Amino acid sequence: MFAARYVPGQKELSLTDVPKPKPGPQDVILKVRAAGICHSDLHVLHGEVPYKESFTMGHEACGEVVETGSQVTEKFAPGDLYAVHGPNPCGHCNFCRSGHDNLCNDPSRTFIGLGQDGAYAEYMKVPARNIVKVPKGISPEVAAVATDAVLTPYHAIKAMGQVQMGSKVMIIGLGGLGMNGIQIALALGANVTACDLKEPNLEMAKSFGVQTVINSKNLSVLEPQSYDVVIDFVGLEATFKDAQNFVKPGGTIVLVGLGSATAPVTTASAITYQIRVQGTFWGTHIEMEELYDLIAAGKIKPQVETAPLKEVNHWLHELAEGKIKSRMALIP
Ligand SMILES: [Zn+2]
Ligand SMILES: [Zn+2]
Incomplete structure (x- = not known):
């Protein structure tokens, strides 16, 4: 499948072909419908966050569940949209258990799309506990950028x-x-x-x-x-x-x-x-559910432009130049 990957030392993402991810027992595979681009991507590309390994970038994700791991019991209907809680908390530490899962500092926690494979690809792997159902009527691009920019x-x-x-x-x-x-x-x-x-x-x-x-x-x-x-x-x-x-x-x-x-x-x-x-840092799983309700009710109208994922390097450049008016989501 197509993926846009960070390679240490490179100023642009490498557009490449990688194997489609396989789910671990508690994971789901999302077919990515939209992935938001963000200033955090630029901080990484400009070397301010020294990741030593390559990974697929993209931490603002929305997609459809197309495959589930052996221990995932929840059922997912085709076409239903799910957004990814990017902080990817562990789910069992005291921060997670008390609802402050944005503060999770368990060693098992890695940010999706920041150090670990993310959404600038056709498919992505996410722990099933860290996706949130997107109410009907919200577009994939709005749902994707909302995971961070809202x-x-x-x-x-x-x-x-x-x-x-x-x-x-x-x-x-x-x-x-x-x-x-x-x-x-x-x-x-x-x-x-x-x-x-x-x-x-x-x-x-x-x-x-x-x-x-x-x-x-x-x-x-x-x-x-x-x-x-x-x-x-x-x-x-x-x-x-x-x-x-x-x-x-x-x-x-x-x-x-x-x-x-x-x-x-x-x-x-x-x-x-x-x-x-x-x-303040990012936000919690429960807050994601609250804000999708506000978006569905028309109380927040995030402004989003879209472009094909293959143009990711061009749009990251535009973002760095301050030429993107609101937020942008890439469509694989
Ligand atoms: Zn972001
Ligand atoms: Zn935790």
Whole structure:
């Protein structure tokens, strides 16, 4: 079968033919229907994550179950779509058993498509416990990108930011994740201010019904210390400084973007005003089920473009150049 594989030291994926995977006892084989491309792929290709072995890339996957391992008792109907929970948790450690399976650090856990064979292929192998049924009416491409580009902001905003009805929320950075983030915050009943440097992104944010849309150059018109939660989807020193400036006393800053390796905390105000700086990582299996219900209900409309999988290197290049407007899914 066709697969696009990471090879250590190469800047592009190798387009090649590999054997179709066989399921282990507790695995399923998915016929891949769509695979999202992501900035994490670029971090790997640019050598920031030093994987020593080759693997098929692609960690945002949706497909149909076509084969099951000997111990898998669940039945899967042809045509039904399943999405993959990319953190691929072990299922038995204390993090997994308490519902915090995004934090699983069991040695058996490997991220699907990041160090282990993933979705840039015709078929992929996944533990049966780590797939989620996609409700009818959601397309494979939306289901695929939702596994990261909706799940990550959902976890950041709902679980880590504890955003709820009436929360005043500032969202910094309106790329693929931020744009889904504003829809999630609105669906939770928040009053949202969306900031970005690019006017077209601000226009799109307006179309989702955000209460306040403002160019990041003009933030000085906003009242300092006036937001319950600030979600920083950029993660540069400058955006983290803005976040500290606009978060309320007792409020929370959620760091999602990895724009800069470090960003200073202004200790005097963080201490005096009891500011919480909160990290966030991907999302949980249960949250995936919740967010597909929100998508099925039309409350979140992830923007997705599609292209053939064989063009993966071209689109990774476009992603690196910032030319993909929202998110992109590849179709094998
Ligand atoms: Zn991703
Ligand atoms: Zn675990």
